[in-house]
Amino acid sequence: MTTTAHIDTAAVAHNVAMIRDHVGDSLVCAVVKADGYGHGAIGVARVAIEAGASWLAVATAPEAVELASLADPAGVAVLVLSERPDSELRAAWAGLPSRIRFVVATESGARTLDSLAAPGPTVPVHIKVDTGMHRVGVDPVDASTLADLVESLPSLQLEGLCSHLAVADEPSNDFTAIQIRRFDRVLADMVSAGHDPAIVHLANSAGALTLPATHHDMVRLGIAMYGVAPSAMIDSSGLRPAMRITSEVSAVRLVEAGESVSYGRRWYADRPTVVATVPVGYADGIRRDSGMAGVEMLVGGVRRPIIGAVTMDQTMLMVDDSVVVGDEVTVIGSQGSDEISVAEIAERLGTIPYEVLVSVGARIGRRMVG
Ligand SMILES: Cc1ncc(COP(=O)(O)O)c(C=O)c1O
Structure with a gap:
């Protein structure tokens, strides 16, 4: 058996359905960027749609192109979450899904999209407001002016208003309330300026799970769909982890006391020690310092x-x-009565579960099960 990432499609379906029920009338947008957080974008998107997601979101135009063959027959809209370089848009344009939507945050971004779209069908866009993440987004005071511009361009149509939360995964952090207030004010200003964005969205997974004030018309569901909590501070009970990685022992040897293992001789046996080799390494996403990190x-x-x-x-x-060549190794997931969770690995490595998931390398085959 080669090293395999088993993707539990029933778990993805369960997680989407659970959050869809939780957010009531809000639409669910399945975030499948970065190859579906390492799970396989097409497979996850298919299951998410079946389970009630009516939108998909990606980070780049090529990622949107990859979804076209699935999204078009399903009639599902695909949202590109940030403005993209002109060259990327130009190269991808002909292959984009028919219900493509773009986030717009600048005048030049809007004008570029308008010229690419002409003379074809109008392209619906979502204005992104910077409510405090300070990554992308129009300044709140300029949001209505950008909406005016979008409405004036012949090939664009204003469909949405959105923003992104910086600390929704920290329930005690009051910055989220500030972002919600800023966002609500922009929405009110825009409406009083005569604009009517049909799809208003702010929530990521943490917002969807814990902050009803962020639900609006749609929630953008990423990490929770994969069955992983956004942080240790968010209750993940009810979510089912979708990824399990297994490999098998490829060699076993007895290492004498005083001998070292691997490059740099960073680990020494203080007694005769049985050492098993597993054919998975940092090219597959197992960080080089994992041993030191525990x-x-x-x-x-x-x-x-x-x-x-x-x-x-x-x-x-x-x-x-007791360990012999051929024994199954569980890298992520449960075996017997124990479990190595993505959250545990992230915690030991001093990172977040997102990084552990998207680091799972391309050499590891994804196998959809369930
Ligand atoms: C703009 C935007 N929306 C939604 C998400 C989904 O976030 P999460 O995985 O925490 O649900 C992301 C992920 O990084 C994002 O960048």
Whole structure:
């Protein structure tokens, strides 16, 4: 068995349905950028649509092109979440889904889209307001002027208003309330200036799960759809993790006391130690310093520490003499009664679950199950 990421489609469907029920009348937009957070964009998008998502979102124009063959027959809209370089848009234009939508945050972004769209059908756009993330978005005081421009351009049509939350995954952080207030004020100003964005959206997963004031017309559902909590502070009970990664032991050896393992001789055996090799390395997304950080894998239902530096293609584990070549190794997920969760790996590596998921390398085959 080669190393495989098993994607539990029933878990994705369950997570989408659970959040769809939770957000009531708001639409669910399944965020499948970065190859569906490493799970496989097409497979996840298909399941999400079946489970009630009526929109898809991606980060780039090529990602939108990849979804066209699925989105068009399903009649689903695909939203590109930020403005993209002209060259990228130009190259992708002919292959975009028929219900493509773009986020617009600048005058030049709007004009570029308008000229690309002409003389074809009008392109619906969503104005993004910078309510405090300070990454992309029009300044709140300029939002209505940008809406005026969009309405005046012959090939664009104003469909949405959106923003993005910076700390929705920290329930005690009062900056979210400030962002909500700023967003609501922009919406009110826009409406009183005569604009009527039909689809207003602010919530990410944390907002969808915990902040009804952010639900508006649509929630953009990313990490929670994959069954992972946005942070340890957000209750993830009810969500089912969608990814499980397994491999198998490719070699076993006894290392004498005083010998070292792997490059740089960073780990020494203080007693005779059985070492198992697993054919998965940093090229597959297992960070080189995972052992130092305390990351473990499961073999025989038991936690086995990673020892020495992870190499490009292989990782060594401290095991015992019950382990033999061919034994299944669980890198992420449960085995027996124990589980190595994405959240645990992220915590030990000092990062966030998102980074662990999207780091799963292209060499690891994705297998849709369930
Ligand atoms: C603009 C935007 N909306 C929604 C999401 C989804 O966020 P989450 O995965 O926390 O649900 C992201 C993800 O980074 C994003 O950039």
